[in-house]
Structures are given as C-alpha cells and as structure tokens.
Amino acid sequence: MEHFVRMWAAPLKRMNTPGQRPSVVILDEAPTLFIPNFQQLPATGRSNKIATVYAVQDISQMVGAFGRETSEMILGSLSNQFFGRSTTPEVAERVSRMFGRYDQEYTGRSVSHSDNGTSFSQSRNVQQRDRLEAQAVMRFEQGEFAGILAEGSHAEFRRYFAAPTSQGQPIQPFKRVSETDTRQQFSRIKEQVNQVLASVPPQEAPADAGHNREQNERKAPPAQPDGRATAAANGPTTAAEPVRRSDGPTKPTPRLLPPAQPEPEDWQNFM
Numbered sequence: 001m002e003h004f005v006r007m008w009a010a011p012l013k014r015m016n017t018p019g020q021r022p023s024v025v026i027l028d029e030a031p032t033l034f035i036p037n038f039q040q041l042p043a044t045g046r047s048n049k050i051a052t053v054y055a056v057q058d059i060s061q062m063v064g065a066f067g068r069e070t071s072e073m074i075l076g077s078l079s080n081q082f083f084g085r086s087t088t089p090e091v092a093e094r095v096s097r098m099f100g101r102y103d104q105e106y107t108g109r110s111v112s113h114s115d116n117g118t119s120f121s122q123s124r125n126v127q128q129r130d131r132l133e134a135q136a137v138m139r140f141e142q143g144e145f146a147g148i149l150a151e152g153s154h155a156e157f158r159r160y161f162a163a164p165t166s167q168g169q170p171i172q173p174f175k176r177v178s179e180t181d182t183r184q185q186f187s188r189i190k191e192q193v194n195q196v197l198a199s200v201p202p203q204e205a206p207a208d209a210g211h212n213r214e215q216n217e218r219k220a221p222p223a224q225p226d227g228r229a230t231a232a233a234n235g236p237t238t239a240a241e242p243v244r245r246s247d248g249p250t251k252p253t254p255r256l257l258p259p260a261q262p263e264p265e266d267w268q269n270f271m
Contacts, residue, residue, distance in 0.1 A: 009036060015050055016041060022049040030054050031065035039070060042077040054078060059091045079150035085140035092134035098148060099132040099156060132158065 012035070015023050025041065027033060035041075042052040054074065056062055062071040075081070083095045106125045111118060132146060140146075146158040 016045050024051040026053040028055045031061045039073040082147040092137040095137045096134040101128040104129045
C-alpha cells in the first residue's frame with residue numbers, strides 16, 4: 001500500500017508545480033483509490049494548468065470511502081459538475097438544490113352569489129418550485145445529464161449526450177503457420193542458444209582454491225572404509241554426513257544443446 005501511495009504522490013507533486021506543461025489527471029472509480037491530500041489538487045492544480053476529472057458512480061460511494069467532510073471538500077473544489085441518474089434520494093435532493101428554485105405565480109378567481117347579486121374576486125399567489133425536481137433526477141434516461149459549469153454562455157444545463165460512433169477496427173485473423181515453419185523457427189532458436197553458450201568462456205577456479213582444499217582436508221576427520229567420517233574420541237558417536245569437498249565457486253563449462261535440426265522423438269518431447 002505504501003509503494004502504491006508513493007507511485008501516485010510523486011508524479012502528482014511534480015506536475016503540480018508552476019511552469020509545467022498543461023496536463024490532465026483522470027480518475028475513474030475514484031473512491032477506490034487512496035491518494036493523500038487529493039482534495040487540494042483540483043484547487044491548486046488549476047493555477048498550474050492541471051485539469052482534474054474525478055468520476056464516481058455515486059456521491060454516497062465517496063462518503064462511504066472518505067467520509068462526509070473530505071467528500072464535500074473534493075466536490076467543492078470541482079468547478080464543473082455533471083450528474084446522471086441516481087437512485088439515492090439524498091444525492092437526487094442535492095442535485096435538485098444545486099439548480100435552485102423559481103417563483104411560480106398562480107391566479108385564482110372566485111364567484112359568489114348573494115341576494116344582492118353576484119360578485120367576482122381575483123387573487124394572486126406566489127409559490128416556489130424546484131427548477132429540477134429530485135424525482136426527475138431519479139428518472140433520468142440513458143445519456144441524460146444535468147450539471148453546472150464554471151465558464152461559458154450557460155451556467156447550467158440538462159442535456160442528452162449521444163455516444164459517439166465507435167472508430168474501432170475489427171481484429172484481423174492471425175496468420176496460419178505451417179508445421180514446416182514451426183520446425184524451422186524451433187531450429188533457429190536452438191542454433192542461437194548454442195551460439196550464445198559457445199561464446200561464454202569457462203570460468204577458472206581461483207588461485208587460492210588449492211590452498212583452501214588442503215585446509216579442508218586437514219580439518220576433516222579420517223574416513224572409515226564405508227565412507228563415513230570417524231567421530232571424535234571423547235564426543236558422542238553419531239552418524240556423520242559424507243565429506244564433501246569444495247574447490248571454490250567454479251562454474252561448469254556451458255553445455256551445448258542438441259543439434260539445431262530436431263530429431264522426431266526430440267520434437268515430440270518438446271511439443
């Protein structure tokens with residue numbers, strides 16, 4: 001976890017310095033990533049030419065991962081905000097409050113009849129209505145978004161965004177390789193390996209290897225006819241391992257592979 005945090009923190013710190021080239025930080029499923037002090041990046045990075053894209057499934061996911069205070073700090077530092085359909089009532093109410101309310105004027109008329117005749121009266125009433133109701137946010141269709149913008153001719157919007165036409169190309173079928181081509185490639189690889197092994201010279205033993213061997217022979221107890229070392233006279237009698245002699249860290253001579261052209265049985269074992 002510590003290595004992952006350093007991997008994120010180091011490049012972001014270098015990017016978020018004056019005089020750098022324009023850059024963008026795009027985080028999808030952002031609440032699943034932990035970046036220390038990330039809530040400061042959208043605010044401070046804007047002056048250093050860094051555009052931050054912070055994508056989440058739902059604001060409630062942020063609250064569960066970081067807590068309400070940190071989530072509000074991140075949302076407050078994002079100037080442009082886009083909201084799609086949300087099935088969480090709290091999030092839908094939040095989006096509705098962002099769009100505010102407007103005054104709706106209602107006019108009422110009444111007619112009354114009496115012995116003196118008929119009278120007419122008219123009244124006016126002003127009520128506040130949500131510009132974007134929370135129920136409407138919970139019923140957004142696919143591709144429908146609402147949001148607020150920091151710059152531009154429109155400070156807010158509610159639009160449908162159509163998915164662009166895919167520019168992907170179908171994957172071409174793989175080239176079929178015959179058995180003859182496969183055998184030739186196998187032979188070429190073996191020949192190259194043999195050339196590499198043949199170019200490696202054998203490593204000679206160190207100059208003091210013979211001296212070390214003599215010292216090991218002097219220290220080793222005499223071996224019995226059955227190949228086991230004799231135990232000390234005053235020590236406990238236990239079975240000893242066979243004496244192993246070491247002439248130093250020598251390297252064996254490289255062993256070449258079989259001929260480049262594989263035999264039929266060799267080929268079957270290889271496959």
